[in-house]
Amino acid sequence: MSEVSKEQSGARVPGPASAPGEPVVSKAAGSAGSGGAGEPFLSVRDLRIHFQTDDGLVKSVDGVSFDVEAGKTLGIVGESGSGKSVTSLGVMGLHRSANAAISGEVWLDGEELVGADPDHVRRLRGRKMAMIFQDPLSAMHPYYRIGAQIVEAYRVHHKVGKKVARTRAIEMLDRVGIPEPHKRVDSYPHEFSGGMRQRAMIAMALVNNPELLIADEPTTALDVTVQAQILDLIRDLQKEFGSAVIMITHDLGVVAEMADDLLVMYGGRCIERGPAEKVFYEPQHPYTWGLLGSMPRIDREQTDRLIPVKGQPPSLINVPQGCAFNPRCPYADVPKDGITRTERPELKQVGAGHHSACHMSQEERTKIWTEEIAPKL
Numbered sequence: 001m002s003e004v005s006k007e008q009s010g011a012r013v014p015g016p017a018s019a020p021g022e023p024v025v026s027k028a029a030g031s032a033g034s035g036g037a038g039e040p041f042l043s044v045r046d047l048r049i050h051f052q053t054d055d056g057l058v059k060s061v062d063g064v065s066f067d068v069e070a071g072k073t074l075g076i077v078g079e080s081g082s083g084k085s086v087t088s089l090g091v092m093g094l095h096r097s098a099n100a101a102i103s104g105e106v107w108l109d110g111e112e113l114v115g116a117d118p119d120h121v122r123r124l125r126g127r128k129m130a131m132i133f134q135d136p137l138s139a140m141h142p143y144y145r146i147g148a149q150i151v152e153a154y155r156v157h158h159k160v161g162k163k164v165a166r167t168r169a170i171e172m173l174d175r176v177g178i179p180e181p182h183k184r185v186d187s188y189p190h191e192f193s194g195g196m197r198q199r200a201m202i203a204m205a206l207v208n209n210p211e212l213l214i215a216d217e218p219t220t221a222l223d224v225t226v227q228a229q230i231l232d233l234i235r236d237l238q239k240e241f242g243s244a245v246i247m248i249t250h251d252l253g254v255v256a257e258m259a260d261d262l263l264v265m266y267g268g269r270c271i272e273r274g275p276a277e278k279v280f281y282e283p284q285h286p287y288t289w290g291l292l293g294s295m296p297r298i299d300r301e302q303t304d305r306l307i308p309v310k311g312q313p314p315s316l317i318n319v320p321q322g323c324a325f326n327p328r329c330p331y332a333d334v335p336k337d338g339i340t341r342t343e344r345p346e347l348k349q350v351g352a353g354h355h356s357a358c359h360m361s362q363e364e365r366t367k368i369w370t371e372e373i374a375p376k377l
């Protein structure tokens with residue numbers, strides 16, 4: 001069984017008791033649960049994950065809320081260190097280490113998981129929710145054969161014999177593009193290349209047809225053909241089993257192709273979220289403008305000018321007061337009616353299901369977007 005999916009020891013440390021969350025504004029029916037008719041399969045409310053370190057309190061995730069409906073894909077984008085992986089590990093209940101303080105609510109199919117018994121949450125991992133980890137080594141045990149690990153992951157949730165489970169493991173290895181899967185099933189992780197290990201880990205995540213799949217940079221180390229194969233596999237899972245998918249990626253091509261909704265993270269917070277086509281083609285936050293400009297896109301010639309987001313991401317120990325993007329924002333000095341620099345912008349509705357956390361008026365943003373930004377992208 002994987003290192004990560006084994007029980008993580010350590011008691012749950014209560015988070016900030018009544019920290020104000022961002023408004024719940026999307027399709028969710030509030031915080032009274034989820035998973036019922038018309039309610040999202042996954043509903044995350046005001047999730048905070050802080051780590052106590054020698055340097056101070058690291059606010060890796062600081063009040064994030066979002067929903068994912070069954071059969072839909074949420075794309076999460078943001079620079080390195082913005083809290084994407086910590087958010088997803090939090091949803092999976094994998095941050096129960098002693099230095100982690102977790103608060104907020106994670107509703108999965110009507111069950112709240114942050115306050116749930118860790119043993120119960122562990123039992124949900126695999127069948128109900130599974131994760132493709134950014135680092136394949138962290139998900140596979142080095143001393144056990146690849147096939148044995150997939151067999152065990154399958155048998156935890158299915159009452160089948162070893163032979164049936166082995167056949168299933170070989171089938172999954174084949175589906176993720178491992179050559180000669182009937183032979184490679186008996187390899188150890190170190191006998192696989194990095195790309196093959198990643199594919200084997202994907203096979204393990206998908207073996208139980210999870211209802212929620214979190215894919216954290218699932219295709220980064222893979223070549224284009226295998227990448228397409230993996231994305232097809234995830235689409236098949238979604239089509240066949242109506243799975244909800246969270247896709248964390250730096251590749252906007254993948255986001256444009258796969259995501260129904262998009263969430264942009266900055267400094268441990270959500271600064272924009274909404275339907276993918278809106279966030280992609282009518283973004284409403286200066287950071288999203290920069291991010292879109294600096295990311296390679298399959299629909300743009302490589303020779304076109306890319307606009308990098310200047311400056312460094314904020315320290316998560318000393319997040320700037322007010323808007324965390326302020327030190328890097330080209331529009332920080334645009335006058336904002338009666339709002340001081342120390343006032344933090346909360347997510348506000350800017351369109352149907354579309355929210356952005358910026359103090360600029362809608363008129364100002366629209367003007368800058370249409371006149372300055374869009375023509376350059």
Ligand SMILES: Nc1ncnc2c1ncn2[C@@H]1O[C@H](COP(=O)(O)OP(=O)(O)OP(=O)(O)O)[C@@H](O)[C@H]1O
Nearest residue numbers: 051053058060079080081082083084085086087316
């Ligand atoms: N256990 C921990 N203790 C202290 N800080 C942590 C811990 N885990 C993560 N962090 C910090 O939380 C922040 C967010 O990390 P995270 O891995 O979520 O970033 P990310 O958005 O996934 O980045 P990348 O795109 O590079 O994968 C980082 O600054 C990281 O150093």
Ligand code: SF4
Nearest residue numbers: 323326329331358359
């Ligand atoms: S609130 Fe101000 S600093 Fe922050 S993104 Fe908007 S314009 Fe830039």
Ligand SMILES: [Mg+2]
Nearest residue numbers: 084085086134
């Ligand atoms: Mg990450």
